[in-house]
Amino acid sequence: MTDPARAGIPEDGRIPRYYRAKRQILALCKTLGEGVALPSERQLCTQLGVARATLRQAVLQLVVEGWVDSRQGSGSFVVGRRKIAQHLGSADGPDQDALTGRTWTTFERRRAGCELAQELRIHRNDSVIHLECVRGSGNEILAVESAFIPAKRFPGFDHAPVGNRSLHDELRTRFGVSFGGADQGTETAHVSPREADLLGTLPALPALVVHRTSWDALGEPFERVRTLYRGDRLTLVNRLGSVERRPEHEQAENRSSSS
Amino acid sequence: MTDPARAGIPEDGRIPRYYRAKRQILALCKTLGEGVALPSERQLCTQLGVARATLRQAVLQLVVEGWVDSRQGSGSFVVGRRKIAQHLGSADGPDQDALTGRTWTTFERRRAGCELAQELRIHRNDSVIHLECVRGSGNEILAVESAFIPAKRFPGFDHAPVGNRSLHDELRTRFGVSFGGADQGTETAHVSPREADLLGTLPALPALVVHRTSWDALGEPFERVRTLYRGDRLTLVNRLGSVERRPEHEQAENRSSSS
Numbered sequence: 001m002t003d004p005a006r007a008g009i010p011e012d013g014r015i016p017r018y019y020r021a022k023r024q025i026l027a028l029c030k031t032l033g034e035g036v037a038l039p040s041e042r043q044l045c046t047q048l049g050v051a052r053a054t055l056r057q058a059v060l061q062l063v064v065e066g067w068v069d070s071r072q073g074s075g076s077f078v079v080g081r082r083k084i085a086q087h088l089g090s091a092d093g094p095d096q097d098a099l100t101g102r103t104w105t106t107f108e109r110r111r112a113g114c115e116l117a118q119e120l121r122i123h124r125n126d127s128v129i130h131l132e133c134v135r136g137s138g139n140e141i142l143a144v145e146s147a148f149i150p151a152k153r154f155p156g157f158d159h160a161p162v163g164n165r166s167l168h169d170e171l172r173t174r175f176g177v178s179f180g181g182a183d184q185g186t187e188t189a190h191v192s193p194r195e196a197d198l199l200g201t202l203p204a205l206p207a208l209v210v211h212r213t214s215w216d217a218l219g220e221p222f223e224r225v226r227t228l229y230r231g232d233r234l235t236l237v238n239r240l241g242s243v244e245r246r247p248e249h250e251q252a253e254n255r256s257s258s259s
Numbered sequence: 260m261t262d263p264a265r266a267g268i269p270e271d272g273r274i275p276r277y278y279r280a281k282r283q284i285l286a287l288c289k290t291l292g293e294g295v296a297l298p299s300e301r302q303l304c305t306q307l308g309v310a311r312a313t314l315r316q317a318v319l320q321l322v323v324e325g326w327v328d329s330r331q332g333s334g335s336f337v338v339g340r341r342k343i344a345q346h347l348g349s350a351d352g353p354d355q356d357a358l359t360g361r362t363w364t365t366f367e368r369r370r371a372g373c374e375l376a377q378e379l380r381i382h383r384n385d386s387v388i389h390l391e392c393v394r395g396s397g398n399e400i401l402a403v404e405s406a407f408i409p410a411k412r413f414p415g416f417d418h419a420p421v422g423n424r425s426l427h428d429e430l431r432t433r434f435g436v437s438f439g440g441a442d443q444g445t446e447t448a449h450v451s452p453r454e455a456d457l458l459g460t461l462p463a464l465p466a467l468v469v470h471r472t473s474w475d476a477l478g479e480p481f482e483r484v485r486t487l488y489r490g491d492r493l494t495l496v497n498r499l500g501s502v503e504r505r506p507e508h509e510q511a512e513n514r515s516s517s518s
Contacts (some may be wrong), residue, residue: 005365007453009452019462190320194276215500237443243478
């Protein structure tokens with residue numbers, strides 16, 4: 001993780017209290033190491049000479065940035081695990097996935113409305129099927145995904161895929177849909193109360209939202225998907241260009257990998 | 260913008276006060292329309308029956324999501340402009356850019372340190388050149404970018420590019436570096452006080468951070484870049500797959516595009 005511009009310190013050198021506290025706690029995390037509990041709020045406030053609200057602002061930012069895990073009632077811990085890299089997708093589609101676990105939570109029909117109609121090139125009064133699932137890795141839930149597909153195109157599709165199966169697998173095997181391409185947009189947004197519930201995380205935590213419209217091999221749009229990823233646990237990765245990076249083993253010697 | 264899962268409402272139906280207020284203010288924004296001022300904090304608190312802290316939490320989320328523009332001392336306004344789409348890059352490189360404006364703010368040498376050394380395949384005691392710029396579109400500053408390049412590889416490089424010129428242009432024309440590829444990671448992070456200063460925005464606003472390591476046509480890494488984008492103003496877009504989407508004019512008739 002490269003530092004923010006000039007260590008985040010403004011030209012005038014005035015550093016807000018929460019930001020100074022944040023940097024001090026971050027240094028403390030690095031000293032304590034993975035899995036170790038931070039001192040109590042009260043102790044930290046005294047040690048750093050800040051009010052509780054200031055301390056909480058600092059700690060919340062460190063939670064969002066993946067340095068600290070804060071559990072209600074049981075204090076805060078230094079997190080050692082790195083963020084999980086989730087691919088933004090490739091020519092083969094969006095599903096070369098770090099998040100292999102999937103539990104379907106919703107299957108319903110509703111009227112498309114204008115925005116979905118435009119994306120899916122259907123009429124706004126047409127029906128869409130809305131499928132929602134939570135996705136994760138191991139025991140951790142890391143994303144909530146809502147997909148909308150035009151009902152008319154998928155007759156007889158009347159329940160969510162079974163178990164862990166992806167929607168793309170289902171559409172390919174049952175309806176012969178093959179992935180042709182997609183446009184994606186990535187934004188930052190806040191976790192809604194429902195999403196916080198599903199993710200088992202704090203409400204209002206910043207998250208990454210990816211909106212995707214996919215089309216089939218004929219260029220016909222067949223789904224609109226919104227995926228909300230936990231911002232504190234995931235990095236979305238993609239690769240540019242056609243040349244491979246020089247292999248690691250050719251690197252110069254005498255390099256330390258510690259930080 | 261597709262709605263959050265099931266309109267954000269948890270299964271138990273209990274909606275936090277700030278979230279109810281947020282949804283009410285969002286509905287109000289849609290009624291008022293672009294450019295119109297929202298009622299004062301005091302009025303909104305009375306109207307919605309919430310405390311000032313609750314109202315501020317709701318408004319801050321709407322600022323982050325690009326619905327409201329909040330200026331100190333002059334109240335809050337409904338924002339009509341859509342977010343700007345910034346490409347995450349293509350085979351040709353990262354610079355097919357919505358952010359054409361660029362002002363260089365820093366040119367300095369420093370020791371690489373471990374993390375940069377590893378990315379750039381140099382020794383941790385080697386020098387890197389750090390170039391920082393702010394980037395924007397029209398009069399708006401939308402991003403802060405820090406690039407680190409190995410000093411040894413670019414002898415005689417002793418000041419930032421002139422004017423609006425990009426670092427890639429500079430490295431190509433002066434040193435014959437052509438872009439081969441890059442790995443990118445996108446995360447959510449908070450704007451540091453310095454970055455808030457440079458962007459003219461609120462500190463602690465959620466932002467999108469893109470980290471990139473680029474290599475040349477021989478696969479040799481030549482830069483590590485951290486770009487912080489305003490989360491309230493930008494969407495990062497990318498395209499997957501090899502098939503084009505069916506052209507718009509083939510769409511069914513009787514479609515409304517209003518929302």
